[in-house]
Amino acid sequence: MDEQDTGPTKPSSSRLLWLLVIIAVVALWWWYRQPKEDEGFVADASGAVTDPDDIIIDLKDDASPAAIERAFGIDLVLVDSSGTAAATQLYRAHVDPAKRDAILAQLSARSDVEIAEPDALMQLSPAEAVAFGTAPAVTEPGYPNDPQYKHQWHLRQIGMPEAWKLSDGNGVIVAVLDTGVGYEDYKSGKFSVLPDLKGIDFVKPYDFVGDNQHANDDHGHGSHVTGTIAQVTNNGIGVAGVARNVRIMPLKVLSANGSGSVAGIADAIRYAADNGAKVINMSLGGAFPSTVLKKAVQYAYDKGVTVVCAAGNESRGKVGYPAAYPGAIAVSATQFDESITFYSNYGKDIDIAAPGGNTRVDQDGDGKPDGVLQNTIAIGDPTKNDYYAYMGTSMASPHVAGVAALVVGEGITDPKMVEKVLKQSARKPNNQKYTTDKYGAGIVDAPAAVKAARTQGSGLQLGLGLLMAGAVAASVRRRGAISKLGGFGYLGGVVLGASGLFFLPMIAPELSSFPVIETLTHGLPSWDMSLLGPTGHGNALFFSALIPLGLLAVGYGIPKARAPLAGLAIGVAAHLAVYAVIPMVAANPAWLLMNAAACLGLAHLALRR
Numbered sequence: 001m002d003e004q005d006t007g008p009t010k011p012s013s014s015r016l017l018w019l020l021v022i023i024a025v026v027a028l029w030w031w032y033r034q035p036k037e038d039e040g041f042v043a044d045a046s047g048a049v050t051d052p053d054d055i056i057i058d059l060k061d062d063a064s065p066a067a068i069e070r071a072f073g074i075d076l077v078l079v080d081s082s083g084t085a086a087a088t089q090l091y092r093a094h095v096d097p098a099k100r101d102a103i104l105a106q107l108s109a110r111s112d113v114e115i116a117e118p119d120a121l122m123q124l125s126p127a128e129a130v131a132f133g134t135a136p137a138v139t140e141p142g143y144p145n146d147p148q149y150k151h152q153w154h155l156r157q158i159g160m161p162e163a164w165k166l167s168d169g170n171g172v173i174v175a176v177l178d179t180g181v182g183y184e185d186y187k188s189g190k191f192s193v194l195p196d197l198k199g200i201d202f203v204k205p206y207d208f209v210g211d212n213q214h215a216n217d218d219h220g221h222g223s224h225v226t227g228t229i230a231q232v233t234n235n236g237i238g239v240a241g242v243a244r245n246v247r248i249m250p251l252k253v254l255s256a257n258g259s260g261s262v263a264g265i266a267d268a269i270r271y272a273a274d275n276g277a278k279v280i281n282m283s284l285g286g287a288f289p290s291t292v293l294k295k296a297v298q299y300a301y302d303k304g305v306t307v308v309c310a311a312g313n314e315s316r317g318k319v320g321y322p323a324a325y326p327g328a329i330a331v332s333a334t335q336f337d338e339s340i341t342f343y344s345n346y347g348k349d350i351d352i353a354a355p356g357g358n359t360r361v362d363q364d365g366d367g368k369p370d371g372v373l374q375n376t377i378a379i380g381d382p383t384k385n386d387y388y389a390y391m392g393t394s395m396a397s398p399h400v401a402g403v404a405a406l407v408v409g410e411g412i413t414d415p416k417m418v419e420k421v422l423k424q425s426a427r428k429p430n431n432q433k434y435t436t437d438k439y440g441a442g443i444v445d446a447p448a449a450v451k452a453a454r455t456q457g458s459g460l461q462l463g464l465g466l467l468m469a470g471a472v473a474a475s476v477r478r479r480g481a482i483s484k485l486g487g488f489g490y491l492g493g494v495v496l497g498a499s500g501l502f503f504l505p506m507i508a509p510e511l512s513s514f515p516v517i518e519t520l521t522h523g524l525p526s527w528d529m530s531l532l533g534p535t536g537h538g539n540a541l542f543f544s545a546l547i548p549l550g551l552l553a554v555g556y557g558i559p560k561a562r563a564p565l566a567g568l569a570i571g572v573a574a575h576l577a578v579y580a581v582i583p584m585v586a587a588n589p590a591w592l593l594m595n596a597a598a599c600l601g602l603a604h605l606a607l608r609r
Contacts, residue, residue: 017471024464029581052097054119055104056263056292059089063112072103079263080211084271090292092119092263115295120288122265124179124221124258124394129379130359130369132387144234148387152239153336153364154355154372158399160242163406163446164233165509169243170409171533173203174229174279174401175272177265178222180207180215180252182377182385191216192385194223196231196238196375200248204275207252208264215250219258220376222250224390225283227374228398229405238375238387242402242446243409249277254284262288265322266296269307273300276535278408281401282328283310283394285320294325301327304585306408306415308401310393312345317437319349329404329419332356332438333396336363336370338429340438344393350440351419352426356396359389371395403446408534410453411526413585421456425449451506454521457578458502461523465498465574466491472570472600476607489564497524497548497571523575524568538585545598548572552602566606573599 057076059065065076076091085091095103100118107116132148143164149155182194183202205215217223230248231241251268254260265284272280280300300307307328312320323330333344333356340346341358357371364370371389378384400422407418426442428434434442469490495501500522504511511517519530528542541547548569555561573596579585580592 014471014474017467017474021464021467021471024467025577025581028460028578052100053094054261055093055095055100055107056115056117056119056290057091057093057107057113058115058292058295059091060112060114061089063089065089065091067112068107068110072107074103079267080206080208082206082208082211082267082271084274085267087274088267088270090263090267092261115291117291120262120286120290121259122254122262122284122286124254124284129220130371130389132368132373132389144240145236146233146238146240147236148239148373151366151368151373151389153366153370154357154395154399155240155242157334157336157338157355158242158403158444159447160240162509163403163450164244166447166450166505167406167409169230169246169402169405170529171201171245171247171535172243172279172405172408173247173249173277173535174243174281174405175249175251175268175277176222176226176229176398177251177253177268177272177280177282178217178225178284179219179254179256179258180217180222181205181226181248181250182217182223182382183248183250184214184216186214186216189383191218191382192377194227194375194377194385196227196235197223199232199235200230203247203249205250205252206268206271208268208271209252209255209260215252216382217252217377218256218382219254220379220382220388221258221283221390221394222252222254223376224372224374224388225281225394225398226250227376228372228395229281229402231374239373241374242399243405246402246405246409249275260284262290262293266290266292269293269296269300273303273305277305278413278534279401279404280305280307281309281398282307282322283392283397285310285312285323287320289321289324293322297322297325297327301415304413304415306404306418308397308404310397311350313343313392313394314345315343316345317347319345319347324349327415329400329422330440331393331397331400332440333391333393334429334443335361337432338443339432341391343391344396346438348437350437352400352422352441352444353429353439354396354399354444356393357389357391359391400444403444403449406446406450407453409529410450411522411529411534411537411584412453412456413534413537417456417582417584421452422449425452454502454505457582457584458499458523460582461571461575461578462495462499462502464578465494465571468574468600469494469567469570472566472603472607476604489560490567493564493567493569494571494574496520497568498574499523499571500526524572525575525579538579538587540591543576543579543585543587543592543595545569545572545595545602548599548602552606556606562606566603569599569603569606573597573603
């Protein structure tokens with residue numbers, strides 16, 4: 001049947017709907033584009049461990065290091081040879097300790113010097129470790145089949161059994177800034193390749209202590225932290241990890257004795273941000289507030305990297321650095337009963353809590369100390385490995401980093417939004433007094449965070465898509481262009497383009513393991529994650545009007561296809577508009593809004609007589 005003119009409708013109905021569309025977009029823009037909170041830089045160097053004859057000099061981009069060397073009679077040496085220090089003009093210099101403060105004051109007054117400050121050491125807090133022994137390769141019924149998972153109360157505390165059904169990290173790169181990772185057999189067996197890390201994809205490693213590309217662990221701490229984030233799960237051996245399908249960037253910034261310079265750590269943060277990391281975990285810290293380190297954290301944040309840090313193990317009411325900096329997520333530590341541990345720092349800068357363990361108790365009654373259990377190298381002998389229970393905020397931080405990777409894997413890549421999702425989905429402790437200075441927003445909740453990530457944008461995309469669909473339909477009807485929209489086809493196209501079946505994993509999580517189904521749980525532009533991974537999310541081809549245009553070019557001659565194609569274009573318009581106002585990916589808002597408008601134009605074209 002040919003389309004019939006339905007006659008004019010009240011002009012006010014169409015105009016009202018378009019006005020609501022505009023109001024919705026502007027309201028979302030205002031709400032999500034508020035300035036970031038910056039609690040300021042607290043220049044409190046109490047407890048600082050500074051090097052008396054080493055200083056850090058961050059030159060401006062157009063400055064000449066030779067001019068500094070001539071003026072002060074010192075040699076400037078790049079912090080490392082990875083290329084990051086050269087790009088940022090970050091140097092280290094040896095000076096006479098008696099003249100250090102005077103030299104720093106003179107350097108700071110120069111127009112070609114951005115920052116000049118003492119170098120300082122970040123240190124791992126002393127931690128207790130208990131060896132569990134290598135478990136036999138026998139499993140109990142259930143998922144996962146890792147035999148020592150039964151001792152990993154900490155994964156159950158954050159809800160991993162449910163979260164594993166929903167998300168796996170989707171190839172997100174997580175940088176671990178620590179003592180290195182047991183990931184390669186380097187120099188004839190000098191280092192151990194951990195059996196429960198085999199199968200993980202390690203990308204762009206670097207040793208900022210030895211200044212080479214072999215970020216091997218000679219301590220044990222970094223491998224343990226990496227295990228919490230990404231221990232190979234359901235492989236029939238050992239233990240499990242939070243995000244089983246992430247990629248790890250091992251960056252060694254701490255030596256075998258657990259210490260490392262601020263300059264090296266700051267450079268490693270920039271290296272991670274420049275080389276594709278979307279999450280950084282730093283289970284390290286100190287009382288010394290460094291402007292260079294603060295600037296590096298801000299640099300990573302501005303480049304779309306979520307930075308997660310341990311709050312510190314000094315049992316004091318002040319969070320250490322870099323956890324206390326704006327742009328970093330500070331993590332306190334809980335034990336089995338969900339109380340904050342005796343060693344965890346606390347205070348106003350705590351953002352969230354996660355399991356850190358307590359090896360001095362056995363509250364779960366399994367006959368083992370209640371530490372955080374992972375596979376790592378044997379303490380004092382990097383050629384051997386075992387399963388160790390550690391405790392510390394160092395162990396709490398990677399739980400949050402792993403869940404952050406799950407959130408990023410769902411397409412929320414902006415660190416402000418990642419932190420918002422983690423905090424809004426956190427839960428209050430069971431049978432414990434909750435205070436924000438101890439728990440921040442609460443205990444990280446992995447399945448709630450994944451669900452919130454899927455609905456954060458998807459619900460808004462669908463709602464805006466339906467509103468746009470109504471406005472387009474009303475506009476077209478006013479001109480008498482259509483009488484039938486193909487009902488379900490039109491609305492189905494809107495859903496497919498705007499949000500996909502985002503609600504499906506909540507009602508049938510087992511279906512999420514099928515790649516095609518997982519793809520369909522996102523709006524059409526976000527299908528780029530299935531093809532390109534989270535690092536390619538926001539691809540210009542997908543996040544434009546090109547795909548709706550191509551589909552319309554093919555299907556325009558088929559009358560029955562026009563309504564679904566119009567709905568699809570409208571859905572894509574809503575998807576792009578929400579991404580333009582909510583900074584979930586690094587994309588130009590003007591580009592997104594322009595293409596959203598083009599998609600609405602295509603929908604009008606598809607519905608013409």
